[in-house]
Amino acid sequence: MEILLYGLVNSFKLILIAFGFTLVYGISRLPNFAHGAIFVFTGFVAWIMMHKLNLPYYPAALLSLASAALVGVLIYQFILKRIRGMNMNEIIATYAIGVALIETFRWLGFRGTTFTLPVFFEGVAFIGDVPIDYQRLMVIGVGVVMLAAVWIFTKFTRTGLALRGIAQDERAAMMLGIDSDLTATLAMALGSAMSGLAALVIFPLGSIVVEAGYNTLIFALAVCMVGGIGSWGGTVLAAFVLGFLQVITVTYLATHFQMVVTLAAIIATLILRPSGLFGKHKELEERV
Amino acid sequence: MLVAEGLMVFYENMLALNNISIRCGENQIVGIFGANSAGKSTLMYTLSGIILDQMKKEKMRGGEQITVMGKISLQGRDISLTKPHLRARMGVILCPERRRLFPESSVLENLKIGAYLATKKEAQETLDYVLEIFSPLKKLLRRSAGFLSGGEQQMAAIGRALMAQPKLLLLDEPLLGLSPAYQQVVMDSIKLIRETKKISIIVTEQYARPVIPVVDYAYIMENGSGVMSGSGPELLDNPDVKAAYFGV
Numbered sequence: 001m002e003i004l005l006y007g008l009v010n011s012f013k014l015i016l017i018a019f020g021f022t023l024v025y026g027i028s029r030l031p032n033f034a035h036g037a038i039f040v041f042t043g044f045v046a047w048i049m050m051h052k053l054n055l056p057y058y059p060a061a062l063l064s065l066a067s068a069a070l071v072g073v074l075i076y077q078f079i080l081k082r083i084r085g086m087n088m089n090e091i092i093a094t095y096a097i098g099v100a101l102i103e104t105f106r107w108l109g110f111r112g113t114t115f116t117l118p119v120f121f122e123g124v125a126f127i128g129d130v131p132i133d134y135q136r137l138m139v140i141g142v143g144v145v146m147l148a149a150v151w152i153f154t155k156f157t158r159t160g161l162a163l164r165g166i167a168q169d170e171r172a173a174m175m176l177g178i179d180s181d182l183t184a185t186l187a188m189a190l191g192s193a194m195s196g197l198a199a200l201v202i203f204p205l206g207s208i209v210v211e212a213g214y215n216t217l218i219f220a221l222a223v224c225m226v227g228g229i230g231s232w233g234g235t236v237l238a239a240f241v242l243g244f245l246q247v248i249t250v251t252y253l254a255t256h257f258q259m260v261v262t263l264a265a266i267i268a269t270l271i272l273r274p275s276g277l278f279g280k281h282k283e284l285e286e287r288v
Numbered sequence: 289m290l291v292a293e294g295l296m297v298f299y300e301n302m303l304a305l306n307n308i309s310i311r312c313g314e315n316q317i318v319g320i321f322g323a324n325s326a327g328k329s330t331l332m333y334t335l336s337g338i339i340l341d342q343m344k345k346e347k348m349r350g351g352e353q354i355t356v357m358g359k360i361s362l363q364g365r366d367i368s369l370t371k372p373h374l375r376a377r378m379g380v381i382l383c384p385e386r387r388r389l390f391p392e393s394s395v396l397e398n399l400k401i402g403a404y405l406a407t408k409k410e411a412q413e414t415l416d417y418v419l420e421i422f423s424p425l426k427k428l429l430r431r432s433a434g435f436l437s438g439g440e441q442q443m444a445a446i447g448r449a450l451m452a453q454p455k456l457l458l459l460d461e462p463l464l465g466l467s468p469a470y471q472q473v474v475m476d477s478i479k480l481i482r483e484t485k486k487i488s489i490i491v492t493e494q495y496a497r498p499v500i501p502v503v504d505y506a507y508i509m510e511n512g513s514g515v516m517s518g519s520g521p522e523l524l525d526n527p528d529v530k531a532a533y534f535g536v
Contacts, residue, residue, distance in 0.1 A: 085348045155397075158404060165390055165401035171338055172388040176452045177376030177405040180341075 002130050003247055009136045011243025012143035013202055017216050018223035018235055019146065020194030026230035027167045028184040030080055031091050032072070035195050036217030037098035042068040042196035043208040044105055047115050057118055065196045071101075072192025076185050084184075102213040115208040117200065135204050142201045146194065147236070163187065167230075215259070222262045226269045228279025237277055241265075289314050289488045290335070290380075290456055295358035297330050297339065297512075304330045306513040308358075312456065312488050312505075317478065319499050319520075320492040321533055322509035328492040329385050331509070332460045335360060335490070336382035337372035362456070377405060379455030385464065387445040391434030395425060395444050398433050402451030410453055417484075418447035421477050439470030446477065450485070457481070459491040463498060471498050478502055496533040500524060508533065 021035045042064045049060035075097060083089045121134040154160035165173040166183045174180060195216075203212075223242055227234030242265055249261045269276060290312045297305040305327050312318040322328050333339040334356060343354040360368045367375055390398050399418065403411035419426050422443040428436060433444060442462055449457060459478070463471045479502050482489055493499045500506065500520045508516040508529065516529065523529050 083348070085345050161397065161401045162404050164393060164397070165404070168390040168392055169388050171341065172384060172390065173401070174338065174341060174372045175336060175376060175382040175384060176402050176448070177373050177381075178401075179371075179373045 001128050003244070003251055005127060005130050005132055006136075007244040007247040009132070009139050010247050011240045012140045013198075014219060014223050014239035014243050015143050015236055016139065016146065016198035016201060017195070018220040018227075018239060019150070019232075020191035020198070021220040022224050022227070022230060022232060022235040023150070023194065024187045024191035025224070026232060027163050027187040028180075029087075029170075029230075030076075030084070030184060030188065031087065031094065032075070032188065032191060033091055033095035033217060034071075034075060034098035034101065035191070035220055036213040036215070037101040038068050038071055038192045038195045039199045039216045040105065040208065040210055040213040041071060041101055042199040043117060043203045043212075044110055044115070046117055046200060047208060050117075061200050064200070065193050068196030068199075069189040069193040072188035072190075073185055075192075076188040080184070080188070081181060098213065098217065102210050106210045110208070110210060113207040113209065116206075117203045117208065119204040135201075139201050139205075142197065146197065150232075159186070218259070219262060222266050225266050225276055228276025231276065231278040234276055234278030289316070290360070290362050290490075292335065292360045293358060295331070295334055295360070296356070297327075297334055298353075298355040300352055304512050305334065306511075308509070308512075308514050310490075310507055310514070310517075312490050315482060315486050315488060316504045317482055317489045317491065317502055319496065319503035319506035320490065320509060321494070321496045321499070321506060322492075323494060325511075326509040327512040328509060329460055330512075332382055332384070332458050332490075332492060334358075336380055336458055337367075337370060337375045338382065340369070341372055376452060379453070380458065381449045381452045381454035381456070382458040383445050383449040383460065383462065385460040387441045389433035389436075389441055389445055389448070392432060394430050394432055395436070396429040398444055398448050399451050402448035404452065406451060406453050411451065414451050414453070418450055421480055422447055422473075438465045439467065439473070442466060442470065442474055443477075446474070446481075450481070455487055457487055457489045459489065461492055461494065463493055463495075468498075475499065475502055496523070496529075 017039070021032060024030050024032045045067050046060050046064035049055045049063055050057065075094065079093050079097070080090060083093060119135040120138050124131050124133045125137060154164050162173065162178045163183055163186065165176065166178055166180060170180055223235055223238045226242060227238030242262060245261055245265065246258050249257045293309045295305050295308040308331060310318065320328055320331065330339070333342065339354065339356055343356065346352045346354055358368070359366060362378055362380060367378065390401060393401065399415060403414065406414060424440065425443055425447060428440060433441065436444060446459070446462065462474050466474065475498055478489060478491065481487065491499060500523065503520055505519055506517065506523055507514050516523070
């Protein structure tokens, strides 16, 4: 029961972390290796707003999400736009930005465990006889709401449909009047805001540390690679697989094996099924 | 409606289009015929602006150098350097070779994505219109587009292009791989679209025979050059054309 519950929480944590990454890649084929940095960035921005600028929690949270989205937009407009289509360069550039961002915070003195964000609700619930704090339940709640929101957005709104179009065939979407730069900017904004949202929900469980930036990126990558990079369904499934795997490892082995299992999952995926659980080449079968 | 003059396209130093000039009047159907590799698709990509995107991407990758020359004007406005999505906004909609539907989306969703440029009202009206002229699609709306037959895909693709509210519809080899029955359906629909929507249509095809009765004017291309042009009957009467493109 404990494993089930905490596995579920951990899985949704991974969904929150990885979904933004997979969304950006799925829509615009942009690997955003600054994803983890934006995660940390949002946490610190929210903290600064609350403790240095003395803003109440909700405005601070909203502003930090907006700034995360802004960072995504700036990364696209100033850097990715110019090197788009060259995957290796995209990875190097975004990773460099990410490292710069994370290390800037370290340099500014954001170290140690003194930086925390408040939880949404104080308190502990009991499900069966397992104690679980409300914030962990929030992780599940926010995860579900986010997935539902993405689903509704991409199914029923004009912009969302345009994103789905460009994700499947960029040129065909262009022929219908959809602007590739605009959708990529939007995807970066959305993906970064999702990373920020993950930060706001997950950081209250511990404290904001710069190292989380690197771990988050690795977790996001692991989930995406196991699930099939760019596949939304695969990401969710892989998040559950890895989420439970991690909790089982922590329970029966030790905490520090968590990362080992994650990396092993990447290696196993690459050997057994290189394109991931749901990864496939998106070619329209030709019927002649 | 559309006037293209002296279009030249090079892939590196390979000449894909050699000094092509075509025009298409208001509410006209213009045919472009030529064998494989005659440059029909390149011409369509040039007219719709997709070639500019190819050019940009190849340049970034350091790949093939694509050079485009010539002038394209739409209703008197020079659009030679206009980006493809802006050309679409001006009403130039390409329905590409091999259809390129969004394979993971259902037919309905393909049509909805096509309606990106349409208002809500236009989208609803056009959807009804598309289902009226392509009634077999009604039963397939929930089917994912990757699993349709060639003919069904072609209907969906033309429907999707119509959803974008074209003023000039470019159809690149709409008959490719279709059975004669479906070819007839598609050609009938092209005629019908011209009459009811009052738009201009440019259609390319390898075999002129099923298309020629519908067109007002046609061009014949060979190795990137325009070799002949004329109205349907004129071309039909030309012995060289007959031998080469009608298989007589």
